[in-house]
Amino acid sequence: MDDFLTLENQLCFAVYEAGSQFNKLYSKALESFGITYPQYLVLLALWEENGQSAKELGEKLNLGTGTLTPMIKRMxxxxxxxxxxxxxxxxxxxxxxxxKALEEKEAIVQKIATELKLCNIEYEEYKQLMKQLRVLRGKLNIYNKEKVK
Amino acid sequence: MDDFLTLENQLCFAVYEAGSQFNKLYSKALESFGITYPQYLVLLALWEENGQSAKELGEKLNLGTGTLTPMIKRMxxxxxxxxxxxxxxxxxxxxxxxxKALEEKEAIVQKIATELKLCNIEYEEYKQLMKQLRVLRGKLNIYNKEKVK
DNA sequence: TACGATTAAATCGTACACGATATATATGTG
DNA sequence: CACATATATATCGTGTACGATTTAATCGTA
Structure with a gap:
């Protein structure tokens, strides 16, 4: 009857689970470099475009200053x-x-690529998921933006 | 060249983003009931099967006792x-x-259903995503389990 | 039965994550 | 120029999350 209520059938939980699994994978892979997974996302954003204001960075990463400021200070x-x-x-x-962030870039990227390869995620699978997650992001974004008003 | 390095093309980031968007949506929807999104997941697990040990609950939710114990105490x-x-x-x-958790169940479930409807997520889309996220979960799980050894 | 190994929770330390508030700088309009 | 408004960070409080350690109960086997 209310099968749609089980954890197993909740999209939010499936996303939540995948998120924490990625978190564990990346955390372990990055451990030896002394950075956390969210910090790696900051590096990705800065490798892409060095020198950004906290606001810009926060917008790209969907993080407020309450999260970013202390994180950047740690970094x-x-x-x-x-x-x-x-x-x-x-x-x-x-x-x-x-x-340091420029020197270590290659090693970090290599390490992540190696570990991801071990997961055997097919290219098609990756592409499909990205596509669908973008659609989902769009819809959730519209909803969340509306709600702020 | 290294387009695969941009935030925009990272599967982990797409999942991370969707996760935080769901977090915001559910948090806002649940605010008036006085529960958080992770606490709602605990309720889902208990509505499905009332009376579980911390260990069982932790396994279903992928949470260790360091997270669960204080959360359950708050609840x-x-x-x-x-x-x-x-x-x-x-x-x-x-x-x-x-x-209280049994009495409020209907109201909570209704509230969530109403808000989700506003996101206009199609049934096909939902089903497809669930299916692909289950595959991803399987692969990441295998990887993470291997790494623990 | 004694005792080492295993198991279940609790506790601790560190690091996000978010909303709300505070503070300081910049901007626009009369 | 003055001053209300807007903008960019910083700070605070609460609540996850996780790995490591600790404590207490149970189990396995000599």
Whole structure:
């Protein structure tokens, strides 16, 4: 009757599970580099475009300042990034990569690629999932944006 | 060149994003009931089978005792569940629903159903995603289990 | 039956994640 | 120029999440 109520049939839970599994996989793979999974996402964003304000970074990663500020400070303390107040607009903080983040890039990327290969995710599967998750993201985004109003 | 390195093309990030969007949607929908999204998942598991040990619950939800114990205690404090040491095996704690959790079930389920409907997720889309996420879960599970050894 | 190994929870430390609030800088309009 | 408004961060409080360690109960086997 209310089969749709079981954990097993909840899309939100399927996503939640996959998320925590990726979290574990990446955390373990990144452990030896001394970065966490969310910190790796920050590096990805900065490798793509070095020197971004906290706001820009937060928008790309869907993270508020309450999450980002302390995280970036930890990454600064461990030598991955640096934070500088913009001189043009003193409200802004510009976050950029330290040499360490550029030097270690290849090794980190390689490590992740190696581990992911072990999961045997097919290219078609990957592509399909990405496509469907983008559609889902679009719909959830519209909903969440509406609700803020 | 390394387009596969962009955030936009990372499966892990797509899952991460969808997860946090669901989190926001459910959190807002559940706010008036005084429960969080993870707590709602606990209720789902207990509505499905009332009276489970912390270990069983943790296995279904992929949560360790470091997460579950304090969460269940909060849910006990707010009157949703109760915790009782098993008399047969004093190591076990049996977690079961308080009347409040049974009384509010319909209202909670209705509220969630209403909000989800507003997202316009098609049945086919839902089914497809569930199917693919189950495959992904299987693969990530195998990987993560291997790594523990 | 004694005792080492296993199992179930609890506890601890660290790191997200989010909403709400505070603070400081910049901007727009009279 | 003055001042209300808007913007960018920072801070705070609460609640997950996870690995590691601790504690207590049970089990297996000599």
């Amino acid at each position: 600064e303390a461990s030598g991955w990034v640096k934070r500088e107040r913009s001189t043009a607009d003193e409200r802004k903080v510009c976050i950029s990569l330290q040499p | 006990e404090a707010s009157g949703w569940v109760k915790r009782e040491r098993s008399t047969a095996d004093e190591r076990k704690v049996c977690i079961s629903l308080q009347p």
